[in-house]
Amino acid sequence: MPELPEVEVVRRGLTRWVAHRTVAAVEVLHPRAVRRHLAGGENFAQRLAGHRLGAPARRGKYLWLPLEDTDEAVLAHLGMSGQLLVQPHEAPTEKHLRIRVRFEDALGTELRFVDQRTFGGLSLHDTTPDGLPDVIAHIARDPLDPLFDEEAFHRALRRKRTTVKRALLDQSLISGVGNIYADEALWRSRLHYERPTATLTRPRTTELLGHVRDVMNAALAVGGTSFDSLYVNVNGESGYFDRSLDAYGREDLPCRRCGTPMRRRPWMNRSSYFCPKCQPAPRVTGAPAPKSP
DNA sequence: CCTAGAACCTGCGAGC
DNA sequence: TGCTCGCAGGTTCTAG
Numbered sequence: 001m002p003e004l005p006e007v008e009v010v011r012r013g014l015t016r017w018v019a020h021r022t023v024a025a026v027e028v029l030h031p032r033a034v035r036r037h038l039a040g041g042e043n044f045a046q047r048l049a050g051h052r053l054g055a056p057a058r059r060g061k062y063l064w065l066p067l068e069d070t071d072e073a074v075l076a077h078l079g080m081s082g083q084l085l086v087q088p089h090e091a092p093t094e095k096h097l098r099i100r101v102r103f104e105d106a107l108g109t110e111l112r113f114v115d116q117r118t119f120g121g122l123s124l125h126d127t128t129p130d131g132l133p134d135v136i137a138h139i140a141r142d143p144l145d146p147l148f149d150e151e152a153f154h155r156a157l158r159r160k161r162t163t164v165k166r167a168l169l170d171q172s173l174i175s176g177v178g179n180i181y182a183d184e185a186l187w188r189s190r191l192h193y194e195r196p197t198a199t200l201t202r203p204r205t206t207e208l209l210g211h212v213r214d215v216m217n218a219a220l221a222v223g224g225t226s227f228d229s230l231y232v233n234v235n236g237e238s239g240y241f242d243r244s245l246d247a248y249g250r251e252d253l254p255c256r257r258c259g260t261p262m263r264r265r266p267w268m269n270r271s272s273y274f275c276p277k278c279q280p281a282p283r284v285t286g287a288p289a290p291k292s293p
Numbered sequence: 294c295c296t297a298g299a300a301c302c303t304g305c306g307a308g309c
Numbered sequence: 310t311g312c313t314c315g316c317a318g319g320t321t322c323t324a325g
Contacts, residue, residue: 001318077319080319169319178318271318
């Protein structure tokens with residue numbers, strides 16, 4: 001499941017293999033893969049052809065390739081199963097190939113968007129003066145962004161009446177964190193996923209953010225090794241970081257800190273993994289805090 | 294306005 | 310063997 005580190009690995013791959021190449025033709029093989037491009041697949045293909053792609057950028061789980069001669073960018077989101085692959089023309093067509101991008105040069109490779117579950121997609125958008133595609137203006141900076149506003153994040157946590165894992169997954173507060181790294185950072189912080197955000201002190205927020213950054217950087221360091229010359233490895237499922245996970249997927253296995261069996265709880269149509277001893281449930285779950293003095 | 298929960302989608306593995 | 314069902318989950322939409 002691609003979260004920030006996996007998307008960053010893809011961005012680096014695109015920087016090396018796709019940046020500064022000129023699009024010759026685009027083939028859209030599944031309409032859902034361009035559903036964010038409201039004018040449709042044909043329009044997407046036509047407007048991309050003939051343009052040179054710039055250096056890929058990323059915010060959270062979104063990445064985009066600016067067009068070098070206009071104020072537009074190709075926006076990509078991998079959803080849960082999306083892959084951006086650089087393949088030789090002659091490579092067999094993947095079962096779930098959704099979009100193919102051919103280039104004018106003679107390098108012999110093309111860019112493929114492959115996506116089994118079709119939650120991801122590509123689209124073309126105008127960019128704001130700071131280079132951000134306009135449709136992701138609501139996405140917060142991610143914790144690896146030097147301009148991430150930690151103080152504003154903490155104030156938002158204090159203001160909201162929600163729980164800490166919900167907040168970590170709220171891309172308008174902090175971007176790039178998904179279910180896996182949320183559970184990892186919470187385990188490292190010894191915080192239960194249902195801890196009300198309004199109870200977090202400033203040092204606790206700082207500690208939590210530190211763990212979010214640490215676990216993402218650790219995954220990123222490992223992810224960098226898993227890609228070879230013709231293949232932009234985006235497959236979150238193959239899981240090079242799997243062996244380093246302390247919480248996610250470890251139901252009934254001993255906590256790596258205290259040995260207590262880890263637990264899994266259904267949570268928002270997915271799962272939360274945690275240590276019942278290191279991460280005790282908050283005493284007042286869901287009790288509304290007094291709003292005015 | 295704010296928050297919680299459902300819907301979207303497909304393949305895989307477990308259980309019968 | 311072949312079927313059903315639960316599960317995986319990021320984002321967006323809707324209901325309350």
